[in-house]
Amino acid sequence: MRILVVSTPVGALGSGRGGGVELTACALVAGLLARGHRVTVLAAEESVLPTSCLAAELWTCCGSSQTSAQHQQRSAAITMPADGLLQAFWRRALLEGPGAGFEAVINLAYDWLPLWLTPLAPLPLFHLVSMGSVSEAMDLAIAELAAWDHRRLAFHTRVQAEDFCLPQAPVVLGNGFDLDAYGFCAEPEPLLGWAGRVAPEKGLEDAAAAAAQLGLPLAVWGLVEDQAYAAAVEASVPAGTLQWRGFLPTNQLQQQLGHCQALLNTPKWNEAYGNVVVEALACGVPVVAYRRGGPGELVQHGLTGLLVEPDDVTALAAAVAQVGAIERRACRAWVEANATRAVLAERVEAWLLAGLT
Structure with a gap:
């Protein structure tokens, strides 16, 4: 398959600011390449792919980092900087993605915007949810997407998935390491x-x-x-x-x-x-x-x-x-x-x- 993997808008790959999402992104890309898939990674400017992922194409965007949901109150409203990296990611993914021939897009970031876009997008969007419940707005977005098509969501562990209102048993992927x-x-x-x-x-x-x-x-x-x-x-x-x-x-x-x-x-x-x-x-x-x-x-x-x-x-x-x-x-x-x-x-x-x- 031709797959687009969208990284976190919190920081560049290799910086450490993206926490565990950075490790997940690199492991996933390397594993998919090894299985013969063609992979493009969409990440923040100054991102660096490890040697195991160099066969992937790297797209980068510039913009202000998104504030992580875990650093806000549960009841906080969804906010995005005017020049946000998050919007830049999804503008590029949805405008250029169809022409690039992507058959699936995997979102690794814990953000409201890509979840909300999923039913409207010209490409099939899939989301590997990277955190448990920390935001009321995210809880609702995940529940609504699960009700629309639960197959578009996956989780790292069962105990994480139990945080959310899901209509069916969750897809649990764990994680991967070299x-x-x-x-x-x-x-x-x-x-x-x-x-x-x-x-x-x-x-x-x-x-x-x-x-x-x-x-x-x-x-x-x-x-x-x-x-x-x-x-x-x-x-x-x-x-x-x-x-x-x-x-x-x-x-x-x-x-x-x-x-x-x-x-x-x-x-x-x-x-x-x-x-x-x-x-x-x-x-x-x-x-x-x-x-x-x-x-x-x-x-x-x-x-x-x-x-x-x-x-x-x-x-x-x-x-x-x-x-x-x-x-x-x-x-x-x-x-x-x-x-x-x-x-x-x-x-x-x-x-x-x-x-x-």
Whole structure:
């Protein structure tokens, strides 16, 4: 098929500002290319595709970034900058897409506009929903589209899909990773890890508190979105507890992450999936996570990690003390069976074909 993949209007591919959508986009494109599809990626200006995606055509647009729904109140109205990147994406997709011969368009961004456009568009639009319920307006748009044609929607996990009013069982795709990019590490160091955007909804303060209780350093990887929040978390624990490692490309991240005894995953909201959970497992690192959202569905309790009740820092620290009983090769094996690029691409292809019939 000839497929257009529309990235996030929050930031350029490769910048880290797009969070997990960036990883999903690259994995999906590489997987679809490997299955023989012709893929074009529509992304923000200055976007960079990884080597695995260089066979794809890259279209770029300029404009102001869209504010992420997760940084607004649930009742907030839908707003778009006058020169918004979001509008630029969909103007180009719908005006140039038919002439380019696209048979399907996959939207990866959590935005109201492409959902609203779907019944009116001259091309079949499909949406891989990247978050759980954070906006009343988005909840309504997803419910209305599901009622019009539920086949146009897919989700990363079942627990994410349960946030929304859907007339039928959801299409669940998971996510995909290039396992060649993640080295297995059998022997950990006395180090804990945490990865994600450094923002309040990610719950870094709980991971920091657990590390402090255990007297272990906590390596923190990710883009610092909220400097004041990061400073407050650092001030809440003894000096030296946190090791700020920054946002790293996959190759550097996995080299460091693999040495951790465990990855702590402490979201304060309903994560749709949990890419960092799978990245850790791919390196052989067990995950200790709150039983909340996607990570609570991904982590196989007692096999690839341990789950504790949300917001219970004492239980989090106690679980970390038990991760030595987890077989690190079992962590890697779970990813090989459930979350490769090939697995994701096969699922997406089936989703598109079903929706086009």
